Amino acid sequence: MDRAEFFDGAGRDEALTLSLDGWEGPLDLLLTLARSQKVDLREISILALVQQYLAYLESAESIRLEIAADYLVMAAWLAYLKSCLLLPTDPEADPSPEELAWRLQQRLARLDAMRNAGARLMGRDRIGRDVFARGAPEGLRLMRSSTWQSTPYELYAAYGLVKARTQPAMHIVAHRAVMALDEAIERVARMLGTAVDWMRIEAFVPPSLDLAYAKSALASSFVAALELARQGRLELSQDGPFAPLEVRAAR
Amino acid sequence: MNDLVRAVEAVLFAASNPLSPDEIALHVAGGDIAAALATLAERYTGHGIELVERGGRWHFQTAPDLAHLLRRTREEPRRLSRAATECLAIIAYHEPVTRAEIEAIRGVQISKGTIDVLMEAGWARTAGRRESPGRPLLYATTPAFLTHFGLGSRRDLPGIDDLKAAGLLDPLDEEEALSLETRGDED
């Protein structure tokens, strides 16, 4: 719909189909209505503008709810503004109705200014429409040449790495002090003679500062104790899982 | 014609984009590039081609009064919607500006694609975030915007001084900006 035609010609003709689809929000509609007063935006009659807006909304034939919400909120606010402007001035009101009206005017002026600015921008001598850049520029070329860098150290280290990576792997198990099973059986059997009552298995392990050896000795002594128990030479007792394991000579 | 001026002329002529004096200097060793540019610009005055500066970068273009000879079609290179046009104007005159501020000025939410269109055209860019609650993105114009619309700088925006004087470019009062923000920005 051509707005100018609408306002200049038909006025609020009932035959016209009015809808909100053509407006970019309530402020846009207000601005167009304000323009129809044909005075400077700062001189417009806010009361008349409010009337125009409310009348337009009433006459709008098809109101689609999803787009109407903003317009209705604005209508409510304008109705409030109108009543404030008509009622006797309440000196306590803050902001005052005049202040509210001024703010509305300012908002319309801002939108109007930006709308004009947009139009003036689009009307400038634009590249590709009014002025033209060179059609076939040769172009400036940037040739990148890489100067590769490396150092002797990196070269040798790389070769070392390759060699190390592909060297056949040799596995050497380092010597470790262990207590052999035979030794443990002999030791446990020998010490069992002195064990009158239950003794913890740890008591059969020789004291050692070498933790690895101590572990090995404990493991071997345990297996030795199992073997001696199988032979019926000692008894084993344990109250529960992980409880101390105790040993005594068979009765 | 002096060698430096010739060289600057050739480089600008061959370039497919506007060049800053620093960029020109990468091709033309030594000499007063600014002086050479001034000489050239003057020499081309009244020609069918002119040398112009846009946002600190220089390029040759055809004289605006010859547009009617060169325009093949009346169609605009990029036809912007009314929403996009207003949005671009708001960004240009208020930059840097948040989406909520743009919406507050227009009194309506802007659809998702509107700013995208401006960014795609190369006329708008994001310009950091405002250090306020929510840290909203800021938008500003680009050098290509100045080039396209034939503006030497933002000071050449039509009527910007008058708008500033009338207080129409002042930051919005918070109430107005807030009333829109609470409606929720969908992305």
Added chain:
Amino acid sequence: MNDLVRAVEAVLFAASNPLSPDEIALHVAGGDIAAALATLAERYTGHGIELVERGGRWHFQTAPDLAHLLRRTREEPRRLSRAATECLAIIAYHEPVTRAEIEAIRGVQISKGTIDVLMEAGWARTAGRRESPGRPLLYATTPAFLTHFGLGSRRDLPGIDDLKAAGLLDPLDEEEALSLETRGDED
């Protein structure tokens, strides 16, 4: 400057192809185009740009003596990737060597670009073909390689024992070996 000459200048500037006088006349109504072209050509003599005719078609071009300004080379120092360094080391210690042999020694395949980079750097060259099935190309180092790495000759490369003494042949610790496996050939 006369209007016709200005118009012809602008039309030729904006055109994406050289134009014949007839084609120019489609844009510029009336007037002696040949004369305007002659005037223009003379006016641009000695500029950084010149108007030239080729086979009856006219166009602007940068003056041939300034062509070198349009190209600019920038040297960028770049570090050799680890894969390329290993590859170079293998070539240096084993030359002449085929690609398959390099891969066998590295224990990892080498990507297409790796040897190219070494050739581009001027450190590796092809050195004929091995007379074996498939006649694979052989690679060797260049004098520039010796210069860059400060070597008088290949005999100056440290031997395996030297590398061992320098701790460069120590078995990898597990972590490093793992990171090598997962990284594969990265360039």
